[in-house]
Amino acid sequence: MHRLFGWSSKWWPGVIPLVIFWAIAAWNSTEPLEADLVQRATAALKDTLLDKRRISVAGRDVTFAAEAFSEDGRASAVASVEAVPGVRLVNDQTRLVPEAKPFAWSAERDVVRVTLSGNAPLPATKARVLEAARANLGGVEVVDAMNLARGAPPRFDSAALLLLDQIGKLKDGKITLSDTKVSLSGMARDLGGREAITAALRNLPEGYSVAANDVRAPPYIFQAYKDPVAVTLTLTGYVPDNTVHAALVAAAGRKFFREKVVDNLKASVGAPAGFANAVTPALSALSRLSTGTLVVSDREVKLSGDALYEAAADQIRAGLGKDFPPGWQFRPEISVRPAAAPVDATVCQQLFADLLGKARIRFESGKANIVEDSAGLLDRLIETALRCPNANIEIAGHTDSDGENSANQALSEKRAQAVVDYLVKAGLPANRFSAVGYGSTQPIAANASDEGKAQNRRIDFVVK
Amino acid sequence: MIHLTTFYWIALLASLWLGLAVGWISVVQRGAGVSERWRWWLVALATALVAAAFARVVPGRAGYWLDLGLLMSAIYLCGCTLGSWLRGRAISRNAPAE
Numbered sequence: 001m002h003r004l005f006g007w008s009s010k011w012w013p014g015v016i017p018l019v020i021f022w023a024i025a026a027w028n029s030t031e032p033l034e035a036d037l038v039q040r041a042t043a044a045l046k047d048t049l050l051d052k053r054r055i056s057v058a059g060r061d062v063t064f065a066a067e068a069f070s071e072d073g074r075a076s077a078v079a080s081v082e083a084v085p086g087v088r089l090v091n092d093q094t095r096l097v098p099e100a101k102p103f104a105w106s107a108e109r110d111v112v113r114v115t116l117s118g119n120a121p122l123p124a125t126k127a128r129v130l131e132a133a134r135a136n137l138g139g140v141e142v143v144d145a146m147n148l149a150r151g152a153p154p155r156f157d158s159a160a161l162l163l164l165d166q167i168g169k170l171k172d173g174k175i176t177l178s179d180t181k182v183s184l185s186g187m188a189r190d191l192g193g194r195e196a197i198t199a200a201l202r203n204l205p206e207g208y209s210v211a212a213n214d215v216r217a218p219p220y221i222f223q224a225y226k227d228p229v230a231v232t233l234t235l236t237g238y239v240p241d242n243t244v245h246a247a248l249v250a251a252a253g254r255k256f257f258r259e260k261v262v263d264n265l266k267a268s269v270g271a272p273a274g275f276a277n278a279v280t281p282a283l284s285a286l287s288r289l290s291t292g293t294l295v296v297s298d299r300e301v302k303l304s305g306d307a308l309y310e311a312a313a314d315q316i317r318a319g320l321g322k323d324f325p326p327g328w329q330f331r332p333e334i335s336v337r338p339a340a341a342p343v344d345a346t347v348c349q350q351l352f353a354d355l356l357g358k359a360r361i362r363f364e365s366g367k368a369n370i371v372e373d374s375a376g377l378l379d380r381l382i383e384t385a386l387r388c389p390n391a392n393i394e395i396a397g398h399t400d401s402d403g404e405n406s407a408n409q410a411l412s413e414k415r416a417q418a419v420v421d422y423l424v425k426a427g428l429p430a431n432r433f434s435a436v437g438y439g440s441t442q443p444i445a446a447n448a449s450d451e452g453k454a455q456n457r458r459i460d461f462v463v464k
Numbered sequence: 465m466i467h468l469t470t471f472y473w474i475a476l477l478a479s480l481w482l483g484l485a486v487g488w489i490s491v492v493q494r495g496a497g498v499s500e501r502w503r504w505w506l507v508a509l510a511t512a513l514v515a516a517a518f519a520r521v522v523p524g525r526a527g528y529w530l531d532l533g534l535l536m537s538a539i540y541l542c543g544c545t546l547g548s549w550l551r552g553r554a555i556s557r558n559a560p561a562e
């Protein structure tokens with residue numbers, strides 16, 4: 001032992017190569033060793049729930065920064081890194097994910113994208129919400145601007161997923177969840193979308209409530225376009241239900257005796273009150289125009305087009321709005337079509353016959369009141385009468401054979417007179433017209449059938 | 465530190481061989497050894513460095529290099545001890561035969 005002590009005094013020359021070895025080893029091993037520690041520390045945290053994780057190693061010392069979702073999680077993450085073999089020190093820069101108060105989350109939709117922002121409680125929730133948004137919204141771009149935060153109310157996931165479903169029903173708008181209060185604003189994509197959203201919000205998880213629902217419905221649009229070239233009446237837009245749908249199409253068929261009705265209407269909820277009562281007279285007014293468009297948008301009725309003569313234009317402008325239910329507005333843009341060239345009496349007679357061959361002037365049953373559906377036909381008869389200003393015209397009333405002859409005679413006279421009154425009111429001189437009643441004495445069809453009787457109940461225009 | 469030997473085992477092996485060689489030679493070397501005073505200084509230095517290593521006061525890479533240096537030194541000293549002891553035994557075995 002003593003000798004060993006003596007020999008050891010001569011061991012110093014080896015220190016010089018030892019230092020060289022040490023320098024070489026330090027030079028070569030430091031970086032690979034650090035990389036290995038980073039890799040093993042990362043692997044140790046694989047199953048730990050953390051946000052903003054950052055691991056850096058200098059020598060054997062690990063600097064570990066991360067945001068944890070609970071104190072236990074934070075402590076166990078640090079312990080995991082400390083337990084990695086080879087680690088000397090852990091420079092702990094971990095902290096808890098900040099707590100949001102109130103815990104707010106929102107989904108905002110504009111024309112091209114949906115932006116998800118605010119807070120999400122866990123990365124898994126965030127991923128799930130994003131995935132659901134992408135699946136629900138088809139091709140719409142989904143932008144993720146969500147941050148992680150603690151303090152989410154219970155059942156946040158279910159609430160957020162339900163609200164994401166609703167953002168799909170909006171054309172644009174925003175849904176905000178602030179703690180357990182839901183606020184919605186924007187415009188529904190479809191008619192009925194607003195109601196669908198309201199219904200869906202009843203399924204919000206327990207404890208959640210709607211603070212404000214300012215979702216607006218898109219305008220309830222009904223359109224009718226009278227095309228004089230194609231001789232069609234095209235109906236598009238919405239009607240409240242199938243009953244109103246059938247009634248409107250039937251009314252259009254009666255009022256537009258020449259045009260083919262093209263029906264592209266769809267039934268939808270959300271119609272303003274009094275829809276049918278406003279649209280039916282508006283269709284009557286449209287039937288009086290030579291060409292025109294009727295646009296009903298919510299409670300606003302816009303009628304544009306050309307009337308056949310000045311008095312008709314005045315009647316439409318002044319008369320239509322009066323028939324509307326309260327709250328409805330009428331915006332007429334009626335001009336008058338240039339008067340057609342005058343024709344001689346024979347042509348006039350032919351034109352009257354053509355018109356009355358297509359449709360009949362109709363009255364209330366057993367009375368001499370002209371029904372509104374005949375306004376379009378009467379306007380065309382008046383326009384024709386204006387083209388032959390020198391012709392005197394007999395307005396001839398006829399009935400079917402039902403009832404007593406004297407009553408029929410009286411009714412036919414009254415109806416002929418009612419037509420004359422209508423013509424005079426439209427501005428034609430009274431002295432050109434004579435009202436004559438023929439009762440049932442001049443049938444044009446057999447009175448044996450209902451169809452024949454209908455043909456016999458008529459008003460004829462006879463140029464004298 | 466032991467887990468990390470895959471990164472510097474060659475250096476440890478080199479230290480051991482160096483120690484064995486120096487220890488082997490030191491038995492018959494005639495030059496001047498480290499004086500008693502210096503020896504105390506060296507022991508004090510070594511103690512301080514070991515204390516610093518265990519206290520983990522040297523941060524980052526320098527800390528790792530300190531650990532590595534001390535480990536290599538320890539193995540070198542072991543090699544020296546073993547080398548000197550073997551040489552010493554070899555000499556004392558041969559001496560009676562002379």
